[in-house]
Amino acid sequence: MPTDEEITRHHDSDPDEDPWVLGPPKPTVVELTPYDPEWPARFAALADGIRAALGGTALEVEHVGSTSVPGLAAKDIIDIDLTVPDSADEPSYVPALEAIGYVLTIREPSWHQHRGLTLPAPRVNLHVFGPDCPETIRHRMFRDWLRTHPDDRDRYEQAKHDAIPGGGHVMDYNRRKQDVLRDIYDRMFRAAGMK
Incomplete structure (x- = not known):
């Protein structure tokens, strides 16, 4: 099990690592849509497909990200955390x-x-990690925090809207909302007694 320090540490990309298997994504316009009550059912169908394809290799399949938070506007892309025995x-x-x-x-x-x-249709970002990964714990904690803290949910949604101008890659959009995101994470960790 990860330590509190491992869970609360914010990740910054390794500048020497090129993560793009097929090259970096093209610049795109980020579009937020109001919360869609169909997103949980879409996730459930996708999770069933992943479990059927992987069998026992799929240790956990979790709905994370903004589409997992009722009432939160999001890109119409389902984020899923998949835990496998060894992601490498x-x-x-x-x-x-x-x-x-x-x-x-x-x-x-x-x-x-x-x-x-x-997955292009329906659009999915599937994040694969190994067991007891600090990042999957962070994702679940953040999802659950926003589900029960509407003020932070609304603050995060505003940060998302504010991050859209400027264009570029989705990673640029993510960087523009990062300060608010990390502030919410830090408040959540303090409330959990982890900082």
């Missing part, structure tokens, strides 16, 4: 996911051996 062992799960339409797009050994896959 790509042959144990990537071919099975590719067979159902997922594409490996990110490989980040420096960040808990993270692998990222996408």
Whole structure:
């Protein structure tokens, strides 16, 4: 199990690591849509497909990100955390996911051996980590915090809207909302007695 320090540490990308398997994404316009009550059902169907494809290799399949928080505007993309026995062992799960339409797009050994896959329709960002990963714990904590703290949910939504102007890659959008995101994380960690 990760320590509190490992869970509360914010990750900054390794500047020497090129994570893009197929090259960096093209600049895109980020579009937020109001919360869609169909998102949980979409996640459930996607999770069933992942579990069917991977069998026992899928240790956990969790709905995370903004589409997992009722009332929160989001990009119409389902974020899923998939826990496998060893995320660095790509042959144990990537071919099975590719067979159902997922594409490996990110490989980040420096960040808990993270692998990222996408599905074009319905749009999915699938984040793959190993067991007891600090990042999956952070994702679940943040989701649950926003579900029960509407002021922070609304503050985060405003930060998302404020981050859209400026264009660029989705990573640029993420950087523009990072300060608010990290502030909410830090308040959440303090409330949990972890800082």
